[in-house]
Amino acid sequence: MALKYALLSCLNESRATGYELTQLLRERMGNVWNASHQQTYRELAKLRDEKCVTFEEVPQSDKPDRKVYAITERGRGDLAEWVNEPSERPRVRDPLLLKMFAGELWDIANLKAEIEGHRIHWQATLDRYLAIESRYFSDPENLPFHYRLQHLALLRGIDVNRSWLEWSDNALSVIEKEK
Amino acid sequence: MALKYALLSCLNESRATGYELTQLLRERMGNVWNASHQQTYRELAKLRDEKCVTFEEVPQSDKPDRKVYAITERGRGDLAEWVNEPSERPRVRDPLLLKMFAGELWDIANLKAEIEGHRIHWQATLDRYLAIESRYFSDPENLPFHYRLQHLALLRGIDVNRSWLEWSDNALSVIEKEK
DNA sequence: AAACTATATGCACATTGTTGCATATAAGTA
DNA sequence: TACTTATATGCAACAATGTGCATATAGTTT
Numbered sequence: 001m002a003l004k005y006a007l008l009s010c011l012n013e014s015r016a017t018g019y020e021l022t023q024l025l026r027e028r029m030g031n032v033w034n035a036s037h038q039q040t041y042r043e044l045a046k047l048r049d050e051k052c053v054t055f056e057e058v059p060q061s062d063k064p065d066r067k068v069y070a071i072t073e074r075g076r077g078d079l080a081e082w083v084n085e086p087s088e089r090p091r092v093r094d095p096l097l098l099k100m101f102a103g104e105l106w107d108i109a110n111l112k113a114e115i116e117g118h119r120i121h122w123q124a125t126l127d128r129y130l131a132i133e134s135r136y137f138s139d140p141e142n143l144p145f146h147y148r149l150q151h152l153a154l155l156r157g158i159d160v161n162r163s164w165l166e167w168s169d170n171a172l173s174v175i176e177k178e179k
Numbered sequence: 180m181a182l183k184y185a186l187l188s189c190l191n192e193s194r195a196t197g198y199e200l201t202q203l204l205r206e207r208m209g210n211v212w213n214a215s216h217q218q219t220y221r222e223l224a225k226l227r228d229e230k231c232v233t234f235e236e237v238p239q240s241d242k243p244d245r246k247v248y249a250i251t252e253r254g255r256g257d258l259a260e261w262v263n264e265p266s267e268r269p270r271v272r273d274p275l276l277l278k279m280f281a282g283e284l285w286d287i288a289n290l291k292a293e294i295e296g297h298r299i300h301w302q303a304t305l306d307r308y309l310a311i312e313s314r315y316f317s318d319p320e321n322l323p324f325h326y327r328l329q330h331l332a333l334l335r336g337i338d339v340n341r342s343w344l345e346w347s348d349n350a351l352s353v354i355e356k357e358k
Numbered sequence: 359a360a361a362c363t364a365t366a367t368g369c370a371c372a373t374t375g376t377t378g379c380a381t382a383t384a385a386g387t388a
Numbered sequence: 389t390a391c392t393t394a395t396a397t398g399c400a401a402c403a404a405t406g407t408g409c410a411t412a413t414a415g416t417t418t
Contacts, residue, residue: 001403001404002272002274002277003404003405005277005278005281006277006280008281009277009280009281010280012281012284017366017367018366018367018368019364019365019366019367029277029280030271031271031276032271032273032276032277032279032280033271033272033273033277034270034271034272035405036405036406036407037366037367037368038367038368038369038405038406038407038408039404039405039406041366041367041368041369042368042369042405045368060365060366064365064366064367064411064412064413065366065367066365066366066367067366067367076284079281079284080281080284082278082281083278083281083284083285084284084285084286084289086293086296087274087275087278087293087297088274089275089297089300090271090272090273090274090275091213091272091375092209092210092211092212092213092269093181093212093213093269093270094211094212094269094335095181095266095267095269096266096268096269097210097211097332097335098181098184098185098188098208098211098212099184099261099262099266100211100328100329100331100332101185101188101189101208101211101328101329101332102184102187102188102191102258102259102262103324103325103326103328103329104324104325105191105255105258105259105262105263106262106263106328107263110263114265114266117265118266118268121268145282145283145357146282146283147282148353148357149279149280149282149285149353150279150280150282152279152346152349152350152353153276153277153279153280155346155349156273156276156346159342159345159346160339160342163338163339163342166338167331167334167335167338170331170334171331174327174328174331178324178327180373180374182374182375196396196397197396197397197398198394198395198396198397214375215375215376215377216396216397216398217375217376217377217398217399218374218375218376220397220398220399221374221398221399224398239395239396243381243382243383243395243396243397244396244397245395245396245397246396246397270405
């Protein structure tokens with residue numbers, strides 16, 4: 001449901017193709033929302049039907065034609081309405097943490113490898129977010145308000161990944177003692 | 180898909196009714212997985228078909244009869260297999276953070292109220308998790324391994340809620356300056 | 359030469375999750 | 389007395405998401 005608004009938020013800043021929107025969701029909004037490219041295209045088709053976006057076909061000779069989407073007045077209206085509605089808290093669904101509740105069934109070497117694997121990912125994601133921060137938000141105090149809000153979202157991503165890194169180090173030391 | 184394993188993990192520790200399983204998911208596993216009671220009952224019916232659980236009807240005179248579920252060998256096998264498979268990272272879907280990307284469309288009073296509302300929830304959840312910690316995990320060093328793993332999961336919940344509290348204070352001060 | 363990555367789009371089917379409803383009783387609260 | 393909460397179960401319809409497949413071309417890596 002909120003994928004609609006994720007896409008509209010992107011298009012509210014600038015026009016983009018489905019492909020670009022998919023990338024934006026993965027990169028800039030990676031710690032906030034995610035969707036596969038199939039989902040993005042499907043949702044864009046729906047937004048077209050609802051007249052929340054328009055699109056313009058841009059022919060390309062070497063690659064498939066691009067459809068450049070733009071938000072409409074109605075789209076912006078829907079977005080503004082949604083923004084000011086109360087938001088639900090995110091549902092928690094974390095397979096790795098869930099597995100902590102099946103304790104004695106673990107093969108400890110597996111568990112260790114699993115956490116180490118995730119640790120690499122968290123480190124990489126943290127680095128990516130820190131790079132975004134230093135590129136776009138190096139002087140947050142002097143940013144316009146709507147960028148400060150985006151910075152707040154990014155800060156969540158940074159903090160979450162830092163905290164996962166600490167957690168995994170802690171978890172690995174617990175496992176080490178058990179061995 | 181993983182709801183199956185959430186339920187099996189619970190039943191692996193002790194037999195329980197659908198009602199009790201719903202509560203466990205909300206309380207003890209609240210920072211790890213969540214499901215409505217309808218989902219729980221539906222999944223239990225499926226687990227029955229797959230012969231991963233058995234159940235026993237316990238008549239009650241004052242309240243509706245209870246169906247007490249227990250895990251089977253097959254269920255435990257499925258669970259052990261799943262535990263040792265690599266886990267996907269959780270998908271991120273946070274409506275409040277998403278709204279940070281629709282900056283100039285916010286009514287600032289709304290935004291402030293929204294964050295304050297969420298703050299109350301995070302504080303309450305943190306307190307709840309801290310209470311669980313002091314009741315069951317006050318001496319983690321001397322706990323059996325599978326309880327230490329559960330403690331690790333709880334620590335995530337504590338940390339996430341603490342970090343949301345800090346974030347909301349930060350966010351509120353950013354908003355205050357804008358006013 | 360074959361495989362992989364990036365660009366670019368999308369359909370069809372399957373699984374999962376939400377919402378509204380339905381039933382039944384007891385105890386506590388306004 | 390009427391409403392809410394807790395216990396206890398579940399179906400049916402609908403909405404949202406995920407997975408597998410399909411197509412097309414160019415450049416880069418093995």
